[in-house]
Amino acid sequence: MGVPFIDLKRFEEGFADAFTEKVRTLTANTSFVGGAEVQKLEETLCIENNVGHAIACANGTDALQLALRAVGVGPGDTVLLPDMTFWATFEAVVNVGGRPVTVDVNAADLQMDFDLFVQAVEKHKPKAAMIVHLYGWASARLKEFRAFCAEKNIPLVEDGAQCYGVRVDDASVYAGALASTISFYPAKTFGAAGDGGAVLTDDDEIAARLRSLGNHGREQHYAHGSVGWNSRMDSFQAAFLNLSHPHLAKRLDSRREMARRYEKDLPALGWQCLKPPANIIENGYLNVTLHDPAKRPALEAHLKAKGIGFGMVYPGAVQDQKGAQGWIAGSVGGDVARRVSTSVINLPLFPYMTEPEYQEVLEACRSFSG
Ligand SMILES: *Cc1c(COP(=O)(O)O)cnc(C)c1O
Numbered sequence: 001m002g003v004p005f006i007d008l009k010r011f012e013e014g015f016a017d018a019f020t021e022k023v024r025t026l027t028a029n030t031s032f033v034g035g036a037e038v039q040k041l042e043e044t045l046c047i048e049n050n051v052g053h054a055i056a057c058a059n060g061t062d063a064l065q066l067a068l069r070a071v072g073v074g075p076g077d078t079v080l081l082p083d084m085t086f087w088a089t090f091e092a093v094v095n096v097g098g099r100p101v102t103v104d105v106n107a108a109d110l111q112m113d114f115d116l117f118v119q120a121v122e123k124h125k126p127k128a129a130m131i132v133h134l135y136g137w138a139s140a141r142l143k144e145f146r147a148f149c150a151e152k153n154i155p156l157v158e159d160g161a162q163c164y165g166v167r168v169d170d171a172s173v174y175a176g177a178l179a180s181t182i183s184f185y186p187a188k189t190f191g192a193a194g195d196g197g198a199v200l201t202d203d204d205e206i207a208a209r210l211r212s213l214g215n216h217g218r219e220q221h222y223a224h225g226s227v228g229w230n231s232r233m234d235s236f237q238a239a240f241l242n243l244s245h246p247h248l249a250k251r252l253d254s255r256r257e258m259a260r261r262y263e264k265d266l267p268a269l270g271w272q273c274l275k276p277p278a279n280i281i282e283n284g285y286l287n288v289t290l291h292d293p294a295k296r297p298a299l300e301a302h303l304k305a306k307g308i309g310f311g312m313v314y315p316g317a318v319q320d321q322k323g324a325q326g327w328i329a330g331s332v333g334g335d336v337a338r339r340v341s342t343s344v345i346n347l348p349l350f351p352y353m354t355e356p357e358y359q360e361v362l363e364a365c366r367s368f369s370g
Pocket of ligand 1 (some may be wrong): 059060061062085088089132159161162183184185195196291320
């Protein structure tokens with residue numbers, strides 16, 4: 001039969017028709033950019049995540065660039081970021097004129113390492129820092145990162161592209177951040193029908209800057225207070241997200257359920273399967289298993305032969321990307337990110353994965369004799 005790594009086609013009964021109908025109405029009204037749907041989405045984001053402001057934008061990468069600009073990062077400013085993340089985190093720093101310095105990740109939770117981060121702050125005196133909540137959970141030491149940055153006056157931008165639905169100490173992971181970002185790319189846990197993003201903050205001034213920067217630095221319609229760019233969200237994406245939202249809890253529960261079963265069943269097969277830190281409820285974005293790098297190619301071949309899709313998130317450390325050369329201004333720590341990149345395999349995980357599919361994946365894992 002085979003099981004894909006991800007299948008986004010499993011919409012709830014009636015969902016696709018409801019969206020088609022909505023597109024018809026928005027088109028008839030020529031409600032194309034911003035407007036009531038975007039406003040409704042922003043309100044939902046504020047209420048659900050307990051934050052004061054949500055500013056929708058064009059995508060998750062722009063959300064990072066808006067957040068960096070809004071907290072004051074500009075040309076020549078040093079910004080710390082983890083050595084294991086999606087490339088957009090690095091790009092965002094460079095695109096706003098910053099000098100990126102990578103910090104290695106922690107071997108236990110695979111998030112940026114707090115002790116190395118403290119060392120990196122002392123050594124590089126950054127203007128700002130970015131933390132990334134990767135794999136569908138977050139650092140066990142998130143509160144310490146926030147407190148340390150607040151004490152040192154280092155604005156901390158939180159890349160929350162992958163973590164919609166993550167709970168830390170029973171609150172939304174986004175709550176309490178100075179500025180955190182969301183990506184609504186279709187494959188993320190709260191996915192749109194195209195690109196979309198948002199920045200969340202409690203700070204009124206940061207919120208005002210975000211809103212203006214993503215709309216050509218506008219203060220009024222033709223009064224431009226700064227040089228921003230166009231990063232507005234279109235109404236179709238907001239409408240798709242608004243229609244998705246009532247189903248989101250079920251989608252997340254279904255992801256979490258399978259994530260937990262992997263965490264329970266794979267160790268019984270002798271596999272190393274990562275689990276979120278104890279104070280964090282994951283959103284089931286990704287399954288993460290680690291293997292002996294020498295054996296990983298054989299495992300890849302085995303899964304391919306069995307028709308089981310898989311991912312490698314991520315196959316390289318940030319500092320080793322060709323595109324980093326010429327931009328990277330330093331890297332702090334060891335080679336945990338590198339080692340993870342040579343040993344990681346992500347098994348299929350998506351909303352409404354079925355029991356037979358799960359059993360087929362598990363059977364393929366069981367029959368691997370690496
Ligand atoms: C997806 C992702 C982004 C970028 O989001 P887009 O909406 O694709 O621009 C940034 N950071 C991380 C960690 C991501 O996973």
